Amino acid sequence: MSADESDLSLVQRAQKGEAGAFDALVRRYQHKVVKLVMRYVRNQTEAEDIAQEAFIKAYRALPRFRGDSAFYTWLYRIAINTAKNALAARARNPVQFDLDRGGGDDGDAPGDLQDRMTDTATPEALALTEEIRATVTAAIEQLPEDLRTAIMLRELEGMSYEEIAAAMECPVGTVRSRIFRAREAVDARLREIFDGGLGRGEVAG
Numbered sequence: 001m002s003a004d005e006s007d008l009s010l011v012q013r014a015q016k017g018e019a020g021a022f023d024a025l026v027r028r029y030q031h032k033v034v035k036l037v038m039r040y041v042r043n044q045t046e047a048e049d050i051a052q053e054a055f056i057k058a059y060r061a062l063p064r065f066r067g068d069s070a071f072y073t074w075l076y077r078i079a080i081n082t083a084k085n086a087l088a089a090r091a092r093n094p095v096q097f098d099l100d101r102g103g104g105d106d107g108d109a110p111g112d113l114q115d116r117m118t119d120t121a122t123p124e125a126l127a128l129t130e131e132i133r134a135t136v137t138a139a140i141e142q143l144p145e146d147l148r149t150a151i152m153l154r155e156l157e158g159m160s161y162e163e164i165a166a167a168m169e170c171p172v173g174t175v176r177s178r179i180f181r182a183r184e185a186v187d188a189r190l191r192e193i194f195d196g197g198l199g200r201g202e203v204a205g
Contacts, residue, residue: 007071014062022062026055029072032157033079039152040083050086054079069166073159077167080149132190139189143182150178151186 007028013021033054037047058078065074140148146168153159153167154175161179165172 004070008067011062011065011067011071014059015065022059025071025075029075030055032072033075036076036079036152036157037083039156040087046086050083051079053086054082057082070163073163073166076153076157076159077169080167084145135189135192136186139186140182143185147178147182147185150175151182154179 007025010021010025014025030051033051034044034047037050037054038044041047041050054075058075061078065071140151143151149168150164153164154161159167161172161175164175164179168175
């Protein structure tokens with residue numbers, strides 16, 4: 001049984017009133033949802049509160065879930081909207097992005113930028129890597145919200161374009177455009193380092 005089929009089975013059981021089934025879904029996705037929310041807020045406690053609220057909303061909306069998309073895609077959309085609403089209510093910046101977060105899970109660094117961010121043994125390369133990380137973080141923080149969310153879901157969560165489109169409720173073509181524009185913006189910032197800042201273009205190759 002695939003993950004999606006397993007999720008759907010648990011959803012159907014939960015819809016029939018089996019409390020343990022939804023608990024199993026919470027345990028399966030709690031860490032991922034908290035990690036996702038942490039891209040919006042840097043406070044662990046706040047992220048956990050928002051994640052809990054998202055699960056509550058998902059539970060209440062569960063009777064309306066028909067399996068048109070994967071459960072986790074549906075859940076991620078709820079979590080994203082809950083995080084946005086929480087931040088809007090508190091009049092805070094919409095996204096706080098930190099590449100070093102995520103508890104060491106795979107996928108914390110944007111895949112297309114991985115080669116530029118590979119650690120090496122030399123102090124000079126380590127210093128450059130840290131500057132690259134800081135530059136990428138700053139570049140993504142300055143992106144418009146729709147671009148930030150798209151590249152976050154693609155590069156950090158590993159979601160497909162179709163899944164991101166479902167989570168963001170927009171066409172796949174729009175997702176591709178947003179991710180392309182986000183990567184272009186990040187690359188432009190990185191070129192400032194390699195071409196002008198530290199003059200170590202060979203590291204980028």
